[in-house]
Amino acid sequence: MSDHSPETAAGGIKKRTLPDRLxxxxxxxxxxxxxxxxxxxxxxVFPQGxxxxxxxxxxxxxxxxxxxxxxxxxxxxxxWYMFLGGLLALNLLFCxxxxxxxxxxxxxxxxxxxxxxxxxxxxxxxLIILAGAAxxxxxxIEAYMEIPVGETVEQAFLRKDDRPLDLGFQVRCDAxxxxxxxxxxxxxxxxxxTFFKDSSPERNAPVRVNQPVSFKGITFYxxxxxxxxxxxxxxxxxxxxxxxxxLEGQAFDLTGKGMNLSVLVVSIMENVMTMGPAVKLLVRxxxxxxxxxxxxxxxxxxxxxxxxxxxxPPFDPGNIxxxxxxxxxxEETYVTGLMVNRDPGAPVAAGGAAVLMAGMLLTYFNRKRxxxxxxxxxxxxxxxxxxxx
Amino acid sequence: xxxxxxxxxxxxxxxxxxxxxxxRVTGKTALSRTAKTVAAAGFCLHTAGLALRWVESYHLGFGxxxxxxFYESLIFFSWAILLAYLILEFWKKPGILSPFALPAAFLxxxxxxxxxxxxxxxxxxIPALQSNWLVTHVITCFLGYGAFVIxxxxxxxxxxxxxxxxxxxxxxxxxDSLSLxxxxxxxxxxxxxxxxxxxxxxxxxxxxGSWWSWDPKETWALITWMIYxxxxxxxxxGKDRAKGMAILSLVGLASVFFxxxxxxxxxxxxxxx
Numbered sequence: 312m313s314d315h316s317p318e319t320a321a322g323g324i325k326k327r328t329l330p331d332r333l334x335x336x337x338x339x340x341x342x343x344x345x346x347x348x349x350x351x352x353x354x355x356v357f358p359q360g361x362x363x364x365x366x367x368x369x370x371x372x373x374x375x376x377x378x379x380x381x382x383x384x385x386x387x388x389x390x391w392y393m394f395l396g397g398l399l400a401l402n403l404l405f406c407x408x409x410x411x412x413x414x415x416x417x418x419x420x421x422x423x424x425x426x427x428x429x430x431x432x433x434x435x436x437x438l439i440i441l442a443g444a445a446x447x448x449x450x451x452i453e454a455y456m457e458i459p460v461g462e463t464v465e466q467a468f469l470r471k472d473d474r475p476l477d478l479g480f481q482v483r484c485d486a487x488x489x490x491x492x493x494x495x496x497x498x499x500x501x502x503x504x505t506f507f508k509d510s511s512p513e514r515n516a517p518v519r520v521n522q523p524v525s526f527k528g529i530t531f532y533x534x535x536x537x538x539x540x541x542x543x544x545x546x547x548x549x550x551x552x553x554x555x556x557x558l559e560g561q562a563f564d565l566t567g568k569g570m571n572l573s574v575l576v577v578s579i580m581e582n583v584m585t586m587g588p589a590v591k592l593l594v595r596x597x598x599x600x601x602x603x604x605x606x607x608x609x610x611x612x613x614x615x616x617x618x619x620x621x622x623x624p625p626f627d628p629g630n631i632x633x634x635x636x637x638x639x640x641x642e643e644t645y646v647t648g649l650m651v652n653r654d655p656g657a658p659v660a661a662g663g664a665a666v667l668m669a670g671m672l673l674t675y676f677n678r679k680r681x682x683x684x685x686x687x688x689x690x691x692x693x694x695x696x697x698x699x700x
Numbered sequence: 701x702x703x704x705x706x707x708x709x710x711x712x713x714x715x716x717x718x719x720x721x722x723x724r725v726t727g728k729t730a731l732s733r734t735a736k737t738v739a740a741a742g743f744c745l746h747t748a749g750l751a752l753r754w755v756e757s758y759h760l761g762f763g764x765x766x767x768x769x770f771y772e773s774l775i776f777f778s779w780a781i782l783l784a785y786l787i788l789e790f791w792k793k794p795g796i797l798s799p800f801a802l803p804a805a806f807l808x809x810x811x812x813x814x815x816x817x818x819x820x821x822x823x824x825x826i827p828a829l830q831s832n833w834l835v836t837h838v839i840t841c842f843l844g845y846g847a848f849v850i851x852x853x854x855x856x857x858x859x860x861x862x863x864x865x866x867x868x869x870x871x872x873x874x875x876d877s878l879s880l881x882x883x884x885x886x887x888x889x890x891x892x893x894x895x896x897x898x899x900x901x902x903x904x905x906x907x908x909g910s911w912w913s914w915d916p917k918e919t920w921a922l923i924t925w926m927i928y929x930x931x932x933x934x935x936x937x938g939k940d941r942a943k944g945m946a947i948l949s950l951v952g953l954a955s956v957f958f959x960x961x962x963x964x965x966x967x968x969x970x971x972x973x
Contacts, residue, residue, distance in 0.1 A: 337936040344930040348923045348955075355916045355966055387914045444912065453910065492762070492824045500827050520827035521907050532909040533827075650909040657911050664898040671891050 327409075334402055335409035343399045350395070354386035388448075400441050403434050429674040436667025443660025452476065452529075454651040458484035459539060459558055460644050463507070467651040478651070480527055481507040485515075487536060487645035500533050502647040518649065528653055535648040540579040542590045543639040544605070556642075569633040572596050579641060586612050588641045594631055603630060607638040702756050702766075703813070703820050705749035706775055710810035712742030713782075717802035724799065724871070735798055736789050743782045746809070750779065753822065762824035767838040771820045774812035776838065777960070778805045780846025784885065788850060794881055796873060800853040833903035841896030841921075847889025848928070848949075848956050854882035855949030858942055879942040882949055883935060890928050897921050916966040920959040927952045 333339060358366045363384035367375060382389035407430070454467035454476050463483040467476045485503040492498045499519060506514045506526045516524040523532040539558060546553040548567040555563050557576045565572040573595040583589040587608040594601050602625045606612055609628060613619055620627040629635045716739040723731025753766040766772045785801035788794060812818050825834075858878045861869050872878070900921070905911040912918060931948040935941055 337933050340933045341930045344926040344933070348926045348930075351919050351923050351926075354914070355919045355963070359914070387919075447911070494824070496824060497826055498824065499830075521831040521903075523906060523909065530909065532907070534909075652909040654905075654909075654911070657905055660911060661902065664901070668891075668895060668898065671894065675887065675891065 331405070331409070335405035336402075337406065339402050340399070340406065343395060343402060347392075347395055347399070350386065350392055353383070354392075357383050357386065359387070360385060396441065400438055403438060407431055407434050425677050426674075429670050429677065432666060432670030433674060434670075436663050436665075436670055439663025439666055440660045441663075443656040443658075443663055445656070446659055447654050447656030450655050452651075452653040455534065456482070456649050456651050457646050458482060458502075458504075458649065459646045460484050460487050462558075476651070478527075478529060480513075481510070482526075482531070483507065484647050487647045489536065489645070500536060500647075502533055502536075502649065504531065530652050530654075532650040532652065533647070534650045537646050537648070538643050539646050540581065541642045541644045542576060542579045543642060544590070545637040545639050547635045547637070548633055554639075558644075565634065567634070570596050570598075572631065572634060577602075581641065588638060590638055592636070596631060601625070601631060603628075603636060605636045605638045607640060702749050702753035702822075705745055705752060706809065706820075707813040709742055709746045709749060710806050710813060712738060712745060713802050713806040713809070716742060717798065717806060720798040720802065732795065732798060735802075736786075739782065739798070739802060740786055740790075743779075743786060746775075746779050746782065750775065757822045760822055760824075764825050765835045765838075766822075767835060768825055768829055769819070769823060771812050771818045773838070773842070773960075774808050774818065776842050777845060778808035778812070780842045781805045781808070781849050782846075783843070784846040784850045784888075788881070788885070792881070794854075794873060794877075796857060797850065797853055800856070801850060804849055828907060831903055831907065833899055833906070837896060837899040837903055840892045840899060844889045844891075844893030844896055845956050845960065847885050847892065848952055851882050851885035851889060852949045852953035854878045854885065855946035855953075858882060858946035859950075863940065863943065875942055879945060882945055883932075886928055886931055886945075886949065886952075890925075890932065893921075893925060893928070897925060916963040917959065920955070920963050924952060924955040924959050927955050 357363070367378065367384060370378065378384060381391070386392055453470045455470055456464055456467040458464045461484070463481050465478050465481045467478060468474065469476055483505045485505055487503070488499065488501040489497070490499040490501075502518045504516055504518055504524065505512050506516075508527075514526060516526075518524045518531050518533045520533045523530045525531070541556055541558050544555045544557065546555060546565060548565075548569065551567060553565060553567075557563060559576055559579050562573065562575040565574065575593040575595075577591040577593050579588075579590050581588055583604075583606070586606055589604055589606045592603045592605060594603050604623075604626050605628055606626070609626075612626070616622070620630075624630050628637060716735045719738060720732050720735035723729060723735065750766055753772075754763070757763045757766065767776055781801055782805045785797050785805070789797055813820070857872050858875055861872045861875050861878065863875065900918070901911045904913065904918070927948060931945055931952060934944045934948060
């Protein structure tokens, strides 16, 4: 059953150089696999990436430089780890190339062809997967975006360094649904998205966990969500009323009698000083910038502190006359969190995996027949201690 | 109902183990054959329990394969070990697996059924698990694990037997044949486990947007895979190949268990607990 090591002296093939012999040795394969295993164990025990930051802050300078030198906090992308992976790939290539002649010596001709071919297919599959991994690493994009319901976004943020990424199109979240089973366990997270190219809607699609959606080569995955508050404001100016709905960080302009305003919603609070919901606005007028706190239940506040407006002018909803601000209410809404990826390596790796599996299955289906071929006369010459199946 | 069947199964396995042990101690080989038959009956009960659990989940209104939580994975792991054991014992008849495979399967299913820490209720699937890949991924991984457990039994026996031609352990088959069984069970497990990693990777690609993200479970699956890859290649070179393969099969088993359970104590996406 076993192959004999491909040694050159006996076969009279020309002498091979040391690196050649080293690189085509199956012992190097076993050694590299075990070293990579131990390194990977370190990588699962030592905190990686984001989790490493807190841990690293407790280390001394010497330990820190050691960690830095070996890139232990990002071990799976460390130069030396990838070098070992590359060496394994090289070892694989050399083995395939060099062991072919040795197969010829140990196997009957039909087995040489099938076995050599299948071995080629199996290892070729592994190499293709590694090539896919390299492609993903070099040319892949992993980003993240948050879209509040009803909003349109055209930027995502790269996961590795938070740099913004322009998508080249717009995505609107029309709705987000969070359903539960009767027991309270989450049943479904679903974002209804509309994709726009040059402001015209091109595609509607729901994105669920396990059901991503692709648009123009970029794929969107349902990742997480959070709840946020939306403020419903009513702004009055001499009989006219503007109804405005805004999230934290959003702005709006007001054009009316007296003067024009530019308003930014700085924060939305559910309960301020037990006086109920309020929003903090930053109002810019020709006279300058002013803070304004708008309470929904301002009357309750006034009952307690009748001279509130004199003492705290920013609490006076009519402080920026002739404008008057009212908070009609707060509304809970969702922000959906989406992974935004492009991975040119994935189809390559998938192809490699298919080749690998095909090679393995072919090898096993043919092994029995091939064993019978080899066993015939050869078995009697092999020193055995009897027994065996 | 399904949990009743599944809770009864470990007693059958325990019984089969005790019958086999009695046979070995008293030298009555017929008892070992009886033990295998009893184990096969237990396996039928086990399979019926799993099937019933599947059906019951549909009656609860959220049908899914019984492969979705820690309890179900323990039950299925035990089932996979028994499957590999029965196939080998009835087909190739090495006659040596019962004292190891039966207690292993017994412990897993008994722990699942009787530990207060393991919740045996049928739960609906959370969104992350609602994928067609769940069934293939879990089945292939655990069939691989089952074959690896069997291979480690041959590895252990190989080490006990030693390399001494005058070994007095006549109760253990010859080292060459143990080594061949070891190799073949690893080879079969390896195909399933590789398929398990591939299906997991495809699933991760559609669920998390990344086909490989170095999550601890993924990394440990790769470590396990590399150990068994090393084992299969060790067969091509080295001095005492049988011994090396035997040691690697035990290291591999430890890695399998860490991949299965240990990573729950590391931060990651795959946690059962």
